[in-house]
Structures are given as C-alpha cells and as structure tokens.
Amino acid sequence: MFKNLNVWLLASLLVSIGVLIPIFTVFFSFFEDTSSYYQILKDTFLFEYIFNSVTLLISVLILTFLIGVTSAYLVSFYKFPLSDFFKWALILSFAVPPYIYAYSLTAFFENYGTAFTILTNLFGEGEYNRNIPKFDGLFGAVLSLSFSLYAYVYILSRASFLYQSQNLIDLGRNLGFSKFKSFHTLILPAARPAIVAGLSLVAMETLAEFGAVDFFSINTLTTGIYNSWIAFDDLAFSNRLSFFLLIFIFACFIIENFSRKKAKYHFNSRGGFKQKEKITLSGNRSFFAFTFCFIIFFLSFLFPLSQMLYWTIKFPENLFDINIISLTLNTIYLVTLSSLTLILLSLVSNYGNRVSKSKILNFLSTISISGYAIPGIILAVAFITFIAWFDENIVKTLGFLSIKKVFIGSVLGLVLVYFVRFYSLAFNGIKSGYEKINISVDESSYLLGYSKQKTFLNIHVPFLRNSLLFVFILISLEIIRELPITLILRPFNFETFATTAYISASEDLLEAAAVPSLFLILIATVFIMFTSKYILREK
Amino acid sequence: MKNNFLEIKGVDFTIGGKTKVENASFVIENEGETLCILGPSGIGKTTILRTIAGLEKIEKGTINLNGKLLSSKDQNIEPENRNISLAFQDNSLFPHYTVEKNILLGAERNKEKTKKKLLLKK
Numbered sequence: 001m002f003k004n005l006n007v008w009l010l011a012s013l014l015v016s017i018g019v020l021i022p023i024f025t026v027f028f029s030f031f032e033d034t035s036s037y038y039q040i041l042k043d044t045f046l047f048e049y050i051f052n053s054v055t056l057l058i059s060v061l062i063l064t065f066l067i068g069v070t071s072a073y074l075v076s077f078y079k080f081p082l083s084d085f086f087k088w089a090l091i092l093s094f095a096v097p098p099y100i101y102a103y104s105l106t107a108f109f110e111n112y113g114t115a116f117t118i119l120t121n122l123f124g125e126g127e128y129n130r131n132i133p134k135f136d137g138l139f140g141a142v143l144s145l146s147f148s149l150y151a152y153v154y155i156l157s158r159a160s161f162l163y164q165s166q167n168l169i170d171l172g173r174n175l176g177f178s179k180f181k182s183f184h185t186l187i188l189p190a191a192r193p194a195i196v197a198g199l200s201l202v203a204m205e206t207l208a209e210f211g212a213v214d215f216f217s218i219n220t221l222t223t224g225i226y227n228s229w230i231a232f233d234d235l236a237f238s239n240r241l242s243f244f245l246l247i248f249i250f251a252c253f254i255i256e257n258f259s260r261k262k263a264k265y266h267f268n269s270r271g272g273f274k275q276k277e278k279i280t281l282s283g284n285r286s287f288f289a290f291t292f293c294f295i296i297f298f299l300s301f302l303f304p305l306s307q308m309l310y311w312t313i314k315f316p317e318n319l320f321d322i323n324i325i326s327l328t329l330n331t332i333y334l335v336t337l338s339s340l341t342l343i344l345l346s347l348v349s350n351y352g353n354r355v356s357k358s359k360i361l362n363f364l365s366t367i368s369i370s371g372y373a374i375p376g377i378i379l380a381v382a383f384i385t386f387i388a389w390f391d392e393n394i395v396k397t398l399g400f401l402s403i404k405k406v407f408i409g410s411v412l413g414l415v416l417v418y419f420v421r422f423y424s425l426a427f428n429g430i431k432s433g434y435e436k437i438n439i440s441v442d443e444s445s446y447l448l449g450y451s452k453q454k455t456f457l458n459i460h461v462p463f464l465r466n467s468l469l470f471v472f473i474l475i476s477l478e479i480i481r482e483l484p485i486t487l488i489l490r491p492f493n494f495e496t497f498a499t500t501a502y503i504s505a506s507e508d509l510l511e512a513a514a515v516p517s518l519f520l521i522l523i524a525t526v527f528i529m530f531t532s533k534y535i536l537r538e539k
Numbered sequence: 540m541k542n543n544f545l546e547i548k549g550v551d552f553t554i555g556g557k558t559k560v561e562n563a564s565f566v567i568e569n570e571g572e573t574l575c576i577l578g579p580s581g582i583g584k585t586t587i588l589r590t591i592a593g594l595e596k597i598e599k600g601t602i603n604l605n606g607k608l609l610s611s612k613d614q615n616i617e618p619e620n621r622n623i624s625l626a627f628q629d630n631s632l633f634p635h636y637t638v639e640k641n642i643l644l645g646a647e648r649n650k651e652k653t654k655k656k657l658l659l660k661k
Contacts, residue, residue, distance in 0.1 A: 440631035443594050446618035447625055448645045454619075463635040 008452065009361060012352025015345045016364035019423050022382035023367075023374060026246060029239030029385055041228075041237075045219060049241075053207060053220045053248070056141060060206045061199055063146035068153025069195060071296055073183065076161035079278045080286040086293040087158075088532045093151045093300035095524035097481040099211025099502065100517045101144040104304035105135045106215075107311065107510050114307060137216055144212045147300040149205050153198035160194030161187065203252050207245060208375030210484040211498075215505055221245045225377050226484070235385055242378040249374070305521055311514035318515045322500055327516065331496050331523070334486075335476045337411070338418040342475055343468055345419075346426035350434050351456050354442070369424035376421055377484040383417050384408055384488075414489045421485060422478055426471050433467030434460075470534045477527045480520060497523070542606035544570045545591070550600030550610075552586045559583030562600070570605075585628070592625045593618030 074080070075087045096104075108114045111129045119128045135143055168190060172182030188195075213220050221241055229238040281289055312319065353365055387407045395403050407413040437460065445455040461468075483498045490499060497520040504513035545567040552560040560583040567574050576584050589595045591602060593609065593616060602610040604623070609616050624645075632641050 436634075438629065438631060440627045440629055441633060443589075443592075443618070443625075444627065444631040444633075445644075446594070447592055447623065449619045449622070450644075451617070451619050459633060463633070465635075 006356065006452075008348070008352040009356040009358055012349040012356070012361055013364065015349045016361065016368040019368040019420050020364065021386055022379050022417070022420050025382040025386045025389075026239055026242045026374070026378060029236060029243070029382070041224075045224070048219050049221050049224045050244075052138065052213075052218050053222075053245075055138065056145070056213070056218070056220060057203060057206050059138075059142040060145045060149065061202060063142065064150040064153050064202045065195070065199060067146065067150040067296055068198060069157050069188070069191075071150075071293055072154045072157035072161055073187070074289045074293060076158050077278060078289055079280040080289040082290060083293070086297060089297050089301070090154055090293065091151045091532060092297070092525060092528060093148055094477070095521050095528055096148055096301060096304045097211065097483070097498070097520070098141075098144045098148040098209055099215055099483060099505070100308070100521065101148050101304050102140060102212040102215045103501070103505050103510055103513050103517060104307040105140055105144060107307050107514075108303070109133060109135050114310060138218055141209075141212050141216045141218055144216075145206055145209060149202045150296075150300070152201040152205075153195060156194040156198035157191055160191035164190055200252065204249060204375075207249060208377070210375070210377055211502060221248070222375055222377055222484075225375075225381060226488075229381055235381065235388070238381045239385060242375075242381060245378065246374065305518075308514045308518040308521060311511050312518050315511045315514070318512045321512065322515055324515075324519065327495060327497050327500060327519070330494060331480060334411070334414065334418075334496065335479050338415045338422070338479055339472045339475045341415060342419055342422060342426040343430070343471055346423065346430050346471075347456075347461070347464075347468075349427060350430045351460065354434060354439075355452055365427065369427050374421070375484070376417075376482060377488070379417050379421050380485045380488040383413065383420075387413075409489065409491050411491060411494070414486065414491075417485050417489055418479060418482070421482075422475050425474055425478065429471035429474060430464060430467055433464045437463055466534075470531060473527050473531045477524055477531070480524055480527070542603070543568050544572070544605060546601075546603040547587075547591070548601045548603075550590070550597050550602060552583055552590050552595070553598065554583075554586045554589070554595055559586040563587070564600075588625055592623045593621045594625075 071086070071090055075083055075090070106113070109132055111132075113132075115132050116128050119126070119132075164187060168186055169182060172186050177185065208222060209220075210222050210226060214223050214226070221244060225238050225241045225245070228234050228241060349365060353361055387404060391402050391404050395401075407416070441459065442455055445459050446452075450458065480496075481498060483502055486496055486499050487502065490496075495503075497516040500516040501513040501520065504510070504516070543566040547566070548564050550560075550563050551558050552563060565574070576587060578584055586595060590597060590610065596615050597610050598612055600611070601608060604621070608614055609621060633644065636644070
C-alpha cells in the first residue's frame with residue numbers, strides 16, 4: 001500500500017477516516033459510565049421507546065409499500081387520464097418533510113381547525129368538533145411519515161417496473177395468469193430488490209425521524225436520545241441509546257441481506273429484453289387508476305401545501321414576524337457551503353479510489369457511506385462527544401486553547417456533520433457517474449500525455465457535470481429539510497426555515513409555523529422539479 | 540555501442556496480481572521496425588503492450604526505450620511521460636467531447652511539446 005501512496009490516495013483516506021470518526025464514537029461511547037437516569041429509564045420508559053419505534057416502523061413500512069408500489073404499478077403499466085402528469089407529480093411529496101405534514105394534519109383536524117371552518121362555511125354553525133376525527137399521536141405520526149416518505153418506494157419500484165421486459169408479462173399470459181396473478185407472482189417478485197431498497201430508505205428515515213414524533217409527543221428512541229441530552233444533560237446515555245438504534249438499523253440491513261440469499265434478479269440485457277407496451281385503460285378501471293393517483297397526490301402534496309398557504313393568507317401578520325430574507329440567506333449559505341464541500345471531497349475520494357485501486361481505501365469508503373443510515377440526531381451527539389473528548393484529552397494536554405467553540409454551535413460544525421450525514425449521497429451520486437467512464441478512457445488520456453491531475457480536471461470533471469449538478473440539488477434538498485442536526489448544532493440566533501417552523505410549532509404557534517413551512521415546501525418543490533428529469537429518466 | 544530502440548529484459552508481465560508472461564526478453568533494434576506478437580487468447584499479449592505503455596508496473600526485469608530506463612522494480616515512468624501510444628481493443632473515446640475535440644486531445648500534447656522544443660531552440 002505505502003508503495004502506491006500518492007496525494008489522491010492520502011486525500012481519499014483522510015476523507016473516509018474523517019467521516020468514520022462520529023460513527024466509531026457512538027460505538028466506543030457505549031462503554032462509558034452514564035448517570036442514574038439510565039437505570040431509571042431502563043426500569044420505566046426504555047421498553048416504551050423501543051415498542052413505539054417498532055410500531056411506527058412496521059406501520060409506516062406497510063403503508064408506504066401499499067401506496068408506493070400500487071402507484072408505481074399504475075403509472076408504469078397503464079395509460080389513463082393524467083398518467084404522465086402523475087408520473088412526476090407523485091414525487092413532489094419529497095418537498096413536504098414529515099414534521100410539516102404533521103403540522104398540516106393537526107391544523108386541519110384539530111378543534112376549530114380548518115375542517116371545522118370548512119364545515120361551518122358550508123352548513124352553518126354547529127357542533128362539528130366531536131365528529132371530526134383526530135389524527136394525532138402515533139396514528140398521526142404514521143400518516144405524516146407515510147405520505148412524506150412513500151416516494152422512495154414509488155421511485156425505485158417504478159424504475160424496476162420500467163426495466164421489466166414485456167417477455168415477463170407475455171410469459172404470464174402464456175401460462176394463463178390473470179393480471180392480478182401476473183402481478184403478484186411475476187412482476188412483484190422481480191421488482192423485489194428495488195422495493196426492498198425503497199423500504200430500507202423508508203425504515204432509516206422513520207427510525208431517524210425527530211420532528212414529527214416530537215410534535216406528536218411520542219416517545220421513540222430518537223426523541224429519547226434528544227431528551228437524555230437536552231433535558232438530562234447525559235451525553236453518555238444519549239450515546240447508549242444511539243447504540244441501540246444503530247444496532248436496530250444494522251439488523252434491518254442484515255435481515256434484508258439474508259432474506260435475499262443468492263437470488264439473482266437482473267435480466268439479460270442482450271436479446272432477452274423487449275420494451276414494454278403500456279395498456280390503455282378505459283371505463284371504471286381508468287377512473288379507479290386516476291382516482292387512486294389523484295388521492296395520493298392530493299394527500300401527500302396538495303393538502304399540506306394548501307393548508308400552509310391558507311394559514312399564511314389568513315394570518316398575513318406572520319409574514320412580517322419572521323425575517324424571510326435572513327432565513328433565505330442562511331439557507332443558501334448552508335446549502336452552498338455544505339454542497340460544495342461535499343462535492344469537492346467526494347470527487348477527490350472517488351478519483352482516489354479509481355486511481356489507487358487500494359483495497360483498504362475501498363473498504364473504508366464502503367463503510368464511510370453508512371453515515372446516511374445513522375440518524376442526524378446521533379451524528380450530532382456523536383460529534384459533540386468527539387469534540388469534547390478531543391478538546392479535553394488532546395488539545396488541552398498540548399496546552400492549546402479550547403476548540404469547542406470553533407466546532408460546537410458554529411457553521412463549521414454544522415457543515416462537518418452535514419458532511420458525514422450526506423457523504424453517501426455525494427459519494428454514490430458521483431460514483432454512479434464515474435461508472436459510466438470506462439477505465440480505458442483514463443488510460444487513453446495518460447497515453448495522450450495527460451497527468452492524473454489533468455485527467456481529473458480536463459476529462460472527468462466535464463464528463464461528470466450533470467452528475468455533479470444532480471448531487472448538488474439532492475444535497476440541497478436534504479439540507480433545506482434537515483431538522484435535528486441544524487437544531488442542535490446551529491450557532492446562536494442562526495435560523496433556517498426548518499428550525500423556525502419547528503420552534504413555532506413546539507410553542508404551539510402552528511399558524512406562525514405556516515410561513516416558514518410554506519417557503520420550505522416551495523423551495524424544495526423547485527429543487528425537485530430540477531431533479532425530476534434525472535430521477536424519472538427512462539433510458 | 541548502439542542502443543536497441545526497445546529492449547525488454549527478463550520481465551515478468553503481470554496484471555491484476557496474476558503473472559501472464561514469465562521472464563520474457565526481446566528487442567526491437569531500430570525505430571520503425573514492426574514486431575508481431577502472436578498467441579492464443581488470454582496468453583498475455585495485451586498485458587505486454589499495457590506494461591510497455593506504462594499502464595501496468597513490473598516487479599522483475601527492465602524495459603528500456605532508446606537506452607532510457609522506463610520500467611524496473613524500483614523505477615516507473617508514468618504513462619503520460621513515456622510518449623508511447625496504444626490503440627485499445629474496446630471503445631475508449633471521450634464520450635462528452637466532439638469528434639474534433641477527441642482528435643485534437645492528442646495533438647494538444649504534441650503542440651505543447653513542439654512549442655517547448657521551439658523555445659529551447661531559440
């Protein structure tokens with residue numbers, strides 16, 4: 001390895017090790033002493049934390065599976081009114097984070113809420129409150145998470161359905177299968193890896209969710225981590241809970257891997273693939289397909305958007321209570337700084353992997369992208385733990401001034417933790433672009449007299465331009481919606497749309513949360529529209 | 540004593556950790572001569588060419604061009620500094636560039652070298 005040590009390998013190693021520090025901190029912190037709070041919690045609420053997390057997880061997985069797979073199946077196999085519109089409209093739910101969905105749900109169904117106002121306007125004054133269902137608590141959280149996250153399952157299932165050969169469908173017909181039987185015995189099992197990948201992302205996001213579950217006051221492992229640190233000032237216990245959550249997440253991965261065994265799902269791309277023909281629906285079937293997709297689009301996007309818009313118009317004074325320019329600038333500042341850092345270092349790391357062919361680097365890169373699986377709240381706590389340890393044991397021992405203020409409660413710290421959390425998005429996004437560049441292109445370039453640096457700058461970067469843009473937008477979208485990391489690590493008086501909405505909502509000022517929520521949805525929608533062409537590409 | 544144009548001496552040609560050709564020695568005496576390497580598929584013909592071009596390293600033996608050591612266990616001149624060209628079996632065009640730009644990429648290096656030569660002559 002040392003024989004091949006060069007600047008690319010070294011830089012890539014440093015990036016991977018840097019990303020891994022908070023992840024290892026969580027594991028090592030497990031063995032530290034905690035306060036008596038741990039014993040109290042173990043005897044009382046720990047079971048509730050785990051039970052709620054599991055219930056939430058299973059319910060959200062079932063609902064996202066049903067919504068995501070059905071809508072993907074309808075738009076991939078059939079033509080019906082507005083089917084081309086729904087194809088991309090169904091991914092707009094990404095613009096609505098679960099916590100904003102939770103605010104909308106409460107705002108609409110609460111006593112004297114929007115539903116009450118609509119009924120009063122339609123039918124005059126009456127005792128409607130007792131008849132309006134209440135979507136709060138665990139059920140509210142399940143709905144908020146499901147309608148916000150089903151798009152993961154939708155996108156991946158749709159991509160998989162799209163690449164299924166017409167031969168598979170013809171085979172079903174040949175065997176005398178009905179459409180339903182073909183669907184559940186041939187089409188669905190063939191799309192299994194994509195569906196499971198989508199559900200894994202949903203599982204990770206559900207276990208990591210903080211905003212919505214905190215809003216509905218549900219005790220899960222994530223809120224437990226936050227409370228043990230914020231309310232009980234017990235960082236070690238926070239880490240111990242994080243460890244449990246991590247074990248949980250890794251168990252999901254292992255179960256999925258084992259369940260797959262050695263089954264292969266890919267199709268032979270040579271000769272065996274026949275482009276699928278979409279079936280045009282008519283009559284009741286067409287009506288059902290349209291209604292299903294419209295309801296999902298309405299509930300996941302139009303409903304929260306119109307609720308936030310309604311409140312913004314109804315209470316216009318809230319528009320002037322927050323400094324929209326400052327919030328926009330803060331958001332742009334964070335997005336630009338983090339995205340550029342992520343893209344630059346992920347590019348270096350990818351190129352380092354490509355030219356060094358080092359097995360150690362490859363291994364480190366593979367595990368370093370697991371940051372995305374780790375909830376933001378854990379990363380934030382792990383980051384603080386590591387900085388505190390480093391400051392106490394290294395910096396102060398060497399006689400330097402404390403570095404805590406440089407990293408904790410600063411934009412630098414925020415960007416570093418975003419880096420760890422979203423590194424896999426940037427790394428994998430660029431990697432998939434790199435996979436399209438044949439290695440012999442690099443070799444041609446060397447033989448034409450281009451050095452490694454010149455090959456990187458003159459050949460690779462122009463080639464990867466589209467991938468880089470896609471990664472930039474994807475990371476921006478995540479950072480705009482991100483809540484727990486920003487909440488814990490932001491500098492004093494530094495707010496984003498997400499934190500402003502959260503703070504207003506946690507003070508029970510849902511009307512005030514509407515303005516930042518609306519801006520967040522609108523900005524995220526614009527970003528999604530830019531990426532939709534990549535996300536939904538059909539070639 | 541006149542140097543051979545290309546001299547391969549006792550080289551083990553290796554790719555991906557597998558030795559394809561062991562202890563090979565051959566020479567091209569003069570520039571412009573043609574040497575034909577024949578053999579069944581997988582025997583190591585491409586590995587020999589890639590190694591001479593500098594795309595693979597060697598652990599044993601030496602490769603010299605015009606008396607200058609290109610490759611040995613301890614020394615390896617990078618491919619971009621060897622001025623050796625190789626036509627690949629598979630497609631290795633730069634897909635994001637036009638045909639013109641693809642052709643000119645090689646010419647650009649020669650342009651730079653010609654410029655340098657002219658400057659040195661001045």
